[in-house]
Amino acid sequence: MTKLVALTAASVLALATSACGNDADAPSEAQIDETALDGGLSANDATQYPVTTAGTYEGGGVTMTLSEDGSFLERNGDATREGTWEYDTIRGTCLTDQGSDQEQCYNMGEVQDDGTVSVTGPDGTTTTMTKVS
Structure with missing residues (x-):
């Protein structure tokens, strides 16, 4: 559950900072994937299932x-x-x-x-x- 909350927070942060045109503090895809790994499915894979x-x-x-x-x-x-x-x-x-x-x-x-x-x-x-x- 903690990983899911962390992933959601990271995704919201990434969207918020990219909307403002400043993604310097946004987590990288690798960081999001590392946070999201649980049961073998990464954040980038989620849409394929x-x-x-x-x-x-x-x-x-x-x-x-x-x-x-x-x-x-x-x-x-x-x-x-x-x-x-x-x-x-x-x-x-x-x-x-x-x-x-x-x-x-x-x-x-x-x-x-x-x-x-x-x-x-x-x-x-x-x-x-x-x-x-």
């Missing part, structure tokens, strides 16, 4: 249901996991397991015409999933 929509996604042996109420259910064989999810423009789609305050953020690409979507996990592994509903 569309807003994640609720639905059911399947791929890699996993079925993930992201409900509109902000809850999720993941089935991986006999194992299940549940909790809450939210989309953040910097961190991506973030899941928090029930009973935990630790979140895992994933970068989901745009859902293609055939329903497939590329999902990159916190460890950098990319999986192709299909939005089935």
Whole structure:
């Protein structure tokens, strides 16, 4: 949360100083990126990831249901996991397991015409999933 506030403040400062024609004190893109890094997504990457929509996604042996109420259910064989999810423009789609305050953020690409979507996990592994509903 602190990183998000810092990024927002840095962005506002950058816009304010450039509007005045004086960007000498504005943070550089590298400084903003360093502040924004969390879950593998930088401030410059944020616009390439569309807003994640609720639905059911399947791929890699996993079925993930992201409900509109902000809850999720993941089935991986006999194992299940549940909790809450939210989309953040910097961190991506973030899941928090029930009973935990630790979140895992994933970068989901745009859902293609055939329903497939590329999902990159916190460890950098990319999986192709299909939005089935």
